[in-house]
Amino acid sequence: MRRTLRTGRAAVVFAAIGALALTGCGGDSDGGEPGDGGPTKGTESPSSVQLPKLNGEKIQVAAVWSGPEQENFTKVLDEFEKRTGATVTFVPAQDPIVNFLGTKIAGGSPPDVAMLPQVGAIQQAVARKWAKPVGAEAKEQLAKNYSKGWQDLGAVNGTQYGVYYKAANKSLIWYNNTVFENAGATPPKTWKDFMSTAETISASGVTPVSIAGADGWVLTDWFENVYLSQAGPEKYDQLAKHEIKWTDPSVKDALTTLGELFGQPNLIAGGTDGALQTEFPASVTQTFSGGDAPKAAMVFEGDFVTVNIAQTDAKIGTDAKVFPFPAVGAEPPVVTGGDAAVALTDSKGAQALLTFLASPDAAAIQAAAGGFISPNKSLDLAVYPNDVQRDIAKALIAAGDDFRFDMSDQMPQSFGGTPGKGEWKILQDFLKNPQDVAGTQQRLEAEAAKAYKS
Numbered sequence: 001m002r003r004t005l006r007t008g009r010a011a012v013v014f015a016a017i018g019a020l021a022l023t024g025c026g027g028d029s030d031g032g033e034p035g036d037g038g039p040t041k042g043t044e045s046p047s048s049v050q051l052p053k054l055n056g057e058k059i060q061v062a063a064v065w066s067g068p069e070q071e072n073f074t075k076v077l078d079e080f081e082k083r084t085g086a087t088v089t090f091v092p093a094q095d096p097i098v099n100f101l102g103t104k105i106a107g108g109s110p111p112d113v114a115m116l117p118q119v120g121a122i123q124q125a126v127a128r129k130w131a132k133p134v135g136a137e138a139k140e141q142l143a144k145n146y147s148k149g150w151q152d153l154g155a156v157n158g159t160q161y162g163v164y165y166k167a168a169n170k171s172l173i174w175y176n177n178t179v180f181e182n183a184g185a186t187p188p189k190t191w192k193d194f195m196s197t198a199e200t201i202s203a204s205g206v207t208p209v210s211i212a213g214a215d216g217w218v219l220t221d222w223f224e225n226v227y228l229s230q231a232g233p234e235k236y237d238q239l240a241k242h243e244i245k246w247t248d249p250s251v252k253d254a255l256t257t258l259g260e261l262f263g264q265p266n267l268i269a270g271g272t273d274g275a276l277q278t279e280f281p282a283s284v285t286q287t288f289s290g291g292d293a294p295k296a297a298m299v300f301e302g303d304f305v306t307v308n309i310a311q312t313d314a315k316i317g318t319d320a321k322v323f324p325f326p327a328v329g330a331e332p333p334v335v336t337g338g339d340a341a342v343a344l345t346d347s348k349g350a351q352a353l354l355t356f357l358a359s360p361d362a363a364a365i366q367a368a369a370g371g372f373i374s375p376n377k378s379l380d381l382a383v384y385p386n387d388v389q390r391d392i393a394k395a396l397i398a399a400g401d402d403f404r405f406d407m408s409d410q411m412p413q414s415f416g417g418t419p420g421k422g423e424w425k426i427l428q429d430f431l432k433n434p435q436d437v438a439g440t441q442q443r444l445e446a447e448a449a450k451a452y453k454s
Helices: 009-022 068-086 095-106 119-129 136-145 148-153 177-183 191-203 216-231 233-240 249-262 270-277 278-287 305-309 348-357 358-369 387-398 422-432 436-454
Strands: 059-064 088-091 113-115 162-169 172-176 298-300 320-324 335-343
Touching: 009 348, 059 068, 059 095, 059 348, 068 088, 068 278, 068 305, 068 358, 095 113, 095 119, 113 119, 113 162, 113 348, 119 216, 119 335, 136 348, 148 162, 148 177, 148 335, 162 177, 162 348, 162 358, 162 387, 172 177, 177 191, 177 320, 191 249, 216 233, 216 298, 216 335, 216 422, 233 249, 233 335, 249 422, 249 436, 270 422, 335 348
Parallel strands: 059 088, 059 113
Antiparallel strands: 113 335, 162 335, 172 298, 172 320
């Protein structure tokens, strides 16, 4: 159930991304000439996947995506409709999606395909006999286009169920370049330097860090990056499998480190109360809006932050830059996430859509729209809209199987993936009271033990 993969050269590769982005080389490359590393407008790559004719067939796809992310995915579904003649409907799902799907299935109206954001959710769908194995055509695309690590993440007991359509590098901190320049600040490489940089920016009159405390998953990502870098990959794997308890000293160390930031409300946009009311999209836009006086100078999260930056006037690579999550221990962390397409019906349309989503054709559409990174190694990197995203994607592919998957996404969803419960809620309480390290550990262990037992 818990698939964590080796780490090693990935840290070096992602660090190289940060070095490139920090130099300002990540300028927008829209409209580039052929051969200059940027996409060529007005051209389409030839189709690399054959799809059946599905005239008259209706397909429903459920996902928790909304806003620009949903809009960009809808462009992919539109192309599938053009090629097959099917009619595809996007079904907005609530988090946790497994609960949403359970209601739909109990009512006799399951969507044909669901985009599952957790490895644990795939496992649950299989255990409840909802998920259908991937067909031969989709498996052929997976074998051709994906590393074994990404294939394995979508498999259960040797049977392929999931197609990892979307990936994320969740070890990035995005910063407002104007604020940094005005404060005389430089991107930090270590946690100690990160805290010093935050103080420098605060002294310049801008609150340094924007935290989406209203979304518990963001707080789990903060913890995982600190923990992976400080405790190391072996401990990370053990905690992900609950082979060590949350009362372990390594968890205490990570929470104590995180508390260095959480315990200083003056360094957090809106203070603690404001952070707990800030949802992820707003945490990004408030960092890159407001001219020379934004509400924050830095925001942590994955490459998908670019979707929200695009809703501001900031230009990625010039106004909005990025550096790797600072090293707490010897190495900076590399945490990845992703969304897998899983068929819930035996329809021909469901399998055809999985085949399409496993192809570079589908990935190219959403990659060009921005805010999306694909683990598909056959995708032409020139389709990404700017050098920053292009180099993040290049590094992901170059890392092969050397990465660590999001810890909370490997855990039972009742603990690691449910709003208002489990790890999400406990870390929100910790943000509110970061001095209570021991009590937070005890609550995490109690909830984890209960979830793993069930």
